[in-house]
Amino acid sequence: EAGVAQSPRYKIIEKRQSVAFWCNPISGHATLYWYQQILGQGPKLLIQFQNNGVVDDSQLPKDRFSAERLKGVDSTLKIQPAKLEDSAVYLCASSLDGSIVFTSTDTQYFGPGTRLTVL
Amino acid sequence: RKEVEQDPGPFNVPEGATVAFNCTYSNSASQSFFWYRQDCRKEPKLLMSVYSSGNEDGRFTAQLNRASQYISLLIRDSKLSDSATYLCVVNRREYGNKLVFGAGTILRVKS
Numbered sequence: 001e002a003g004v005a006q007s008p009r010y011k012i013i014e015k016r017q018s019v020a021f022w023c024n025p026i027s028g029h030a031t032l033y034w035y036q037q038i039l040g041q042g043p044k045l046l047i048q049f050q051n052n053g054v055v056d057d058s059q060l061p062k063d064r065f066s067a068e069r070l071k072g073v074d075s076t077l078k079i080q081p082a083k084l085e086d087s088a089v090y091l092c093a094s095s096l097d098g099s100i101v102f103t104s105t106d107t108q109y110f111g112p113g114t115r116l117t118v119l
Numbered sequence: 120r121k122e123v124e125q126d127p128g129p130f131n132v133p134e135g136a137t138v139a140f141n142c143t144y145s146n147s148a149s150q151s152f153f154w155y156r157q158d159c160r161k162e163p164k165l166l167m168s169v170y171s172s173g174n175e176d177g178r179f180t181a182q183l184n185r186a187s188q189y190i191s192l193l194i195r196d197s198k199l200s201d202s203a204t205y206l207c208v209v210n211r212r213e214y215g216n217k218l219v220f221g222a223g224t225i226l227r228v229k230s
Binding site: 033040041042043044045048056091106107108110111112113115 | 219220
């Protein structure tokens with residue numbers, strides 16, 4: 001079974017520029033998550049989608065970050081404009097169904113991440 | 120205070136040693152608990168779930184104490200390949216399936 005795909009793997013930009021990341025979840029997974037992992041910290045959830053609807057975006061800095069999952073499959077995360085403190089690894093994860101009481105189907109599978117450096 | 124707290128380490132141990140990691144969580148509404156493993160510059164991967172009765176998977180044993188809001192991971196007979204960062208994770212269901220990660224504990228197993 002193919003895993004979660006992300007691109008690009010690495011991105012270097014200057015502050016105030018824009019950047020976009022792409023994620024393709026495991027086939028059939030209804031729930032998609034974007035996490036930000038700053039060096040030395042654990043991943044922090046930015047946004048969770050259930051199909052193409054947003055379940056939780058309480059920790060997404062909405063003044064500069066946006067995300068969409070228009071057809072309930074692929075997703076993009078955008079930062080505009082980027083700040084130095086946005087340097088991090090952006091991880092996408094998916095699960096079969098994250099909307100129900102926990103079962104094994106809630107296991108989240110992570111993609112390889114996009115390493116963003118803002119200069 | 121962070122919602123999930125771990126000793127960052129690093130724990131430097133020889134091969135064959137037994138090592139234990141601890142984790143505390145602050146939100147009593149947390150419902151599910153996990154240990155994830157993250158290799159250097161790789162994505163996190165689920166190592167094991169943690170149950171109140173305690174559970175074992177080969178050389179790994181996980182324990183949960185809900186009253187104390189404390190989770191542990193014990194690794195016996197450490198291997199070089201166990202070197203990684205171990206992330207303590209709790210699941211809160213306020214808005215669906217939300218995982219809250221600790222900052223991780225670094226383990227280095229040396230020959």
